[in-house]
Amino acid sequence: MTTLPRLSLRSIPLISALLAAQFVNAATDVAPPVITAGQLTYGTAATFAPFEFQAGGKLTGFDIDLIEAIGKKLALKPIAMNMEFQGLIPALQGQRIDLINSAMYMNEARAAQVDFVPYLRIGNQVVVTLDNPEKVTGRDNSLCGKTVAVTLGGIEETYARQDDQRCRSAGLQPVKVQTLPTAQATALSLRQGRADAIFDSTPGVVQLLREVPDVYKTAGPEFESDTRIGIAVTKGNTAMSAALQGALKEMVADGTYKQIIEKWKFPETVSLFD
Template identity: 25%
Template sequence: MKRLRGSRLVRFGAIVGSVALIGSTAACGSSTTGSSTAAADGGSQKVDSIAAMVPKSIAEKGTLTIAAATYPPAVIEPANGGTPTGWDIENVRQIAAVLGLKVQIKIAPFDGIIAGLQAGRYDAATGEIYATDERTATVTFVTNHSSSDALMVPTGSKITSAAGETDLCGHTLAASLGSAEAALATELAGKCKTAGKSAITVKTFKSQAEVNLALSGGRVDAAVSSASQVAYVMSQTKNQFKLVELPWAPQYKTGMVLGRNSDTEKFAKAVQAATDHLIENGELQKILDEFNAGQGLIDKAEILPSTGSN
């Protein structure tokens, strides 16, 4: 697994400074429904040799329908309902540009995205979705980023560190429904029980916005989210929260998620080639520099599960 450039964890202070620049135009956790269509233009141009790899059924359609849950700074939905942005949205737009395609972004609840891919409602999905074993059993990832988790707590919280996996025993943790963070919190609860320590209560919510509201309202003690998401919320809330590192938390590969069909293997290779092109020419790094303090780029795109094992 590739590691974050510079350190295992994101440089949190740098992210706070970076995303604060876009805070005035973004609504952290606004509506989770709706859609927006935008041309796949900007810094990248179509590369004919890579576009030729796109399956005929997708090339003829010309537009990719992409599902994404609001999850700043990966997926930022403007307060006025305009076109979504964020580092993962812009990654997808540039990948599509290289493939000669446009994109239609559909904002959707996170816990329905994988099912939507399986049902064929979307061509792909994005939004810092972790490539877990459970997910790669049913959908295909083309990686372009590496992420890790952190804990968000109120500024006055008694939780000041979590050096060990049982340090959070006795607390109530929040996470998005169906997320890897929810699974991690549940795993921690099991470890507390095995160790004979006070129980962890896990509460899940339909959106990250609801997770953040539960934390700010005192209904939970802490929220488990990606490190970049925690830093984004901190930048928007004027010292209301603080970040607690989870040095034992796993690091995940993330990227563009494809639904499985007869064209998946061929399309995944096209997306992989486009991603590698953008890694090599620096375009994906520019996006991460703008939205994510430059952190998380991997050296080479990978298809998960490996090509031929779908």
């Protein structure tokens, strides 16, 4: 009879850690480094429904469901740090969080500061009030001389400033870009007549029209309809990127990714994975 070696109490935490690492490796082939053992600490700006927002004092939204599912695949407990959108990249670079999970639009300026793991494609729309007193017809010259409310630091601010420059270059009145801290604040500004239009993501517009019927409508076609959004990780953190990609791959294979899209009533076109 073979005698098994006796395990000391000191050995148990080490064995548990090894087993956890094996579980993560089995799921994703890569065990991602994290700031706090057993946790996946993420930064989010929970003011961008339907991606991340607060309801009844709790975080909810598409991205919140997504990170919870990713956490299960990586055997890590997601822990949110809710902050202003402008503070997300500095928090990541300062190693206060493991990643940014906040419907962050991927662009060259951000890609120079962080690495992205894309997970969704979305478009954007111009929103006006039902009466549309300024006769805005979309993202066109009807915006020249008008006030457009956007979320500070969001990609919509970039689009609005591009339109301002386009109007100026054409010798038309400039676009007055009104920056506000949240998407909810931009919608309120429009409703109160302080803005003539707002820019928002297509899923955000769907949520707005559903929650506040008979107040808003879209103007013109969807624009920038192939914009990618991604989870941001520290520049050069290939282990975390690979782990997230592995988790997403499994979620697509087992149907979890599709279920989250359907739960939040996003159009099928948002999927990056066939």
